[in-house]
Amino acid sequence: MNTQHFSTKERILGAAEQLFAQHGFAGASLRQVTAAANVNLAAVNYHFGSKENLINEVFRRRLDELNSHRMHALEQAAQRPEADLEDLLAAFIRPALDLSLDRGGGGAFVRLLARAYAEHNDALRKFLSDNYGYVLKRFHSAFAQRLPNLDKEELYWRLDIVAGALTYAMADFGVIKRKTGVTEQQHRERAVEHLIRFAAAGLRAP
Amino acid sequence: MNTQHFSTKERILGAAEQLFAQHGFAGASLRQVTAAANVNLAAVNYHFGSKENLINEVFRRRLDELNSHRMHALEQAAQRPEADLEDLLAAFIRPALDLSLDRGGGGAFVRLLARAYAEHNDALRKFLSDNYGYVLKRFHSAFAQRLPNLDKEELYWRLDIVAGALTYAMADFGVIKRKTGVTEQQHRERAVEHLIRFAAAGLRAP
DNA sequence: GTCTATATAGGGATAGAC
DNA sequence: GTCTATCCCTATATAGAC
Known part of the structure; x- marks a missing residue:
């Protein structure tokens, strides 16, 4: 860089x-x-x-693009009536994966995003909610449509858990070490596949 | 305090x-x-x-107790042959819930633990792995016993995802606001129930 | 738009009196 | 074991030359 x-x-x-x-x-x-x-x-x-404003600009630079990719992928999936939970999850998760793999610091950014959550910074949370809250709303209603048996509150809880698992997985908090002979890209790709399968099963829980 | x-x-x-x-x-x-x-x-x-040593002592003070509670709960559950996945998950998760609810700073500690993961501090990770790695190993084999169809690597991934979701949920990263009329204790209790149900379904995914 | 130099504040750590 | 005072370093921010 x-x-x-x-x-x-x-x-x-x-x-x-x-x-x-x-x-x-x-x-x-x-x-x-x-x-x-x-x-x-x-x-x-x-x-x-100032330093504080620099921090904001670091976020803005990436989030517009990340969330427009998510929205685009969601519209694509939502149009197909046969799209399943896994497709919706992928629409949310794959853009983050792509970002984490791009050259030029995207990987650092994904970790930074996780840190921002952990830091519990109210100003930053408000910034994220104000600017990108509509993305979560849109995903919520897409999931609601495909999970009609789940009441609203139950779905909220479960999506929150999915967001947590995603944040954690993408930021590489986990203890699973990349095996020798597996590229970083392959490793993250595996992580996403496991995450989607796990999350879909969790969302379908009775 | x-x-x-x-x-x-x-x-x-x-x-x-x-x-x-x-x-x-x-x-x-x-x-x-x-x-x-x-x-x-x-x-x-x-x-x-030094400040660094103070940080270590802050962790040590809580983790010995937390993990011995987990081990104890696990032994209790493992003895009962009818214990299911939910019981094992509860053995891991409930001690963290209890800690987060205790008077005297346990709630702050649980958030601090999440922060420590997010900070990616290698020295601290080694400290945690060296001192408390055996707990995760013990839980891993208990889960393996009850999920014989999952290969070792698959189980590792899924437990890692569970740990992520737990960390996130306990540290209160999420966006779900506590409703008025619901106590902090009730709110967290709900979170744990949802988490256990979701995680059990994710672990059972084909 | 980029530099040096500096103002001003706050940090961790310690010496030494009590 | 606790205090004050201080050393020495680093931080953010800015003023002013180029």
Whole structure:
């Protein structure tokens, strides 16, 4: 990320994403960020005003794209009447997988997102809910349509559990080590398959 | 926690647990901790040597008890041949629920544990694996016995997903708000019931 | 738009009196 | 075992030259 063919601003965002994912928001200093981005210390305040605003921009850069991919995949699946729970789950989960595998820091971002949840940051939660809450609503009604026997509250609980398992799995919290001879991509691909199968069964529970 | 009928050491541990859960390890300063504990700043280094060692002691204080409760519940369940998956899951999950509900900071500790996972701290992971890995091993074989059709690797994946969902649920990451008229205890109790039902179905998936 | 230099604050840790 | 005072480092942010 800290190569020269990106703008100063982009290099800062990339380095910040990496370092915040690794050390947390409080744990990574602007000095570390600017050193990794190969820019001057003062550049952060020039381009972003403050550390807090830099954090927001790190999120905004990725989430618009991630959620529009999710919505697109959902519309595709929802149009097909034979689409099953697994297809809906995939519409939500695969875009996160793709992001975690892309070159240029997407993997760090997915970990950062998990961290953001763990940090229980109210301002950030509100930001996420305000800007991307409609995505969850849309998925909720798609699931409700295919699970007519589940009452509303029960479905809420179960989707919340799915979100938790996904967050955890994508952020690589788990203890399952990647075997030698398996690429990172294959490993994550396996994780997603297991997650979808597990979540579908959980949602179908009586 | 910061009342006077606890020793200085205990007051520091309690305040540190609260503040680390709230602001993270890097985000909470020893000055905040000692102020909340109503002790002198120098007391941390006197009693614990360093901030890093204080962090370890915060974990040790709770985990011995939590995991011995889990092991005890597991032995109880394993003895009954009619014990089902739900019973095994409860043996793992209910002690965490109890801890999260106890007076004196257990709730903060459960959130802190989730944070520790999210932070991806290698030293802490090794500490947890070294000291409490046997608990997971023991649960794994108990589940394996009751799920003979699942191969070893498949079971590993699924238990990892369960651990993720549990971590997320107990740490209160989720978006489900507690309704007015429902106590915190009732709310968490509901969460555990949903979690067990969901996880059992996921584990039984074909 | 990028640099150096610096203002200002807060951090962890410790020395030494009590 | 607890206090004050302080060392020394690092942090964010900004002013002002280029």
